[in-house]
Amino acid sequence: MTEEQKASELLIDEDTYLTSGVHIGTQQKSADMKKFIFKVRSDGLYVLDIKKTDERLRTAAQMISRFKPEEVLVVSARQYGQRPVRQFSNLIGCHSFPGRFVPGTLTNPALDVYIEPKILIVTDPAADQQALKEAINSRIPIIGLCDANNETKYVDLAIPVNNKGRRSLAVAYWLLAREVLKLRGDITGDDDFKAEIKDFEATL
Amino acid sequence: MPDPISRCTSCGIPLSREHDVMFICPNCNNVQLGRCGNCRNQSAIYICPGCGFEGP
Secondary structure (H helix, E strand, O other): HHHHHHHHHOOOOOOHHHHOOOOOOOOOOOHHHHHHHHOOOOOOOOOHHHHHHHHHHHHHHHHOOOOOOEEEEEEOOOHHHHHHHHHHHHOOOEEEEEEOOOOOOOOOOOEEEEEEEOEEEEEEOOOOOHHHHHHHOOOEEEEEEOOOOOOOOOOOOEEOOOOOOHHHHHHHHHHHHHHHHHHOOOOHHEEEEEEEHHHOOOOO | OOOOOOEEOOOEEEOOOOOEEEEOOOOOOOOOEEEEEHHHHHOOOOOOOOOOEEEE
């Protein structure tokens, strides 16, 4: 298979992936994420395998598209993940929790914010611990955007991606939104998707 | 809708405890997978018997 054919298999062109830093990992790696690591750079930075990121984004989109919009919850305690999460939920129509996750949201029916989602998407399993804990207790599957240093404890589907970058998170959620809408049949092709990556980027 | 699974796909123990989860294979959408709390805690690999998808 030629390089052009390989590149055409990706959801977006390789350059966009690379310039947005989706593949940039951390200087530490976890055993759980070892299989998603492509190489280690001379400065000690672990580089994620873009092909595996691409594959997992497709798989995650398939999984999300099987649930009704109101059954999906997406959270991000990380600053750079909050705008992407908001945009994603606006397009998909799902619940979102950008910022602080109110304890009891998934476990305390007495709260006004109480919801019963069927699937949870976390931007960083290490930062979104409260949401993760409550999802574990509620016995719902968890999709996690995991960087090279993340553990995949209790994560049922890991998406290897740089979850610390502003543009990287924007690209990841933009792609997820586009693929979910395509799979649901809300849009017919990539050209029908009017949102741009910059709409998903957190402001500086 | 696939039949509900009663055992952990990774280790085979019956699913009846806290922290267990059941979901349809994210890849093939045909097979229901189960993961026990222990395997989830240890990030144990699960393999879909239908399509061979390896998670997490």
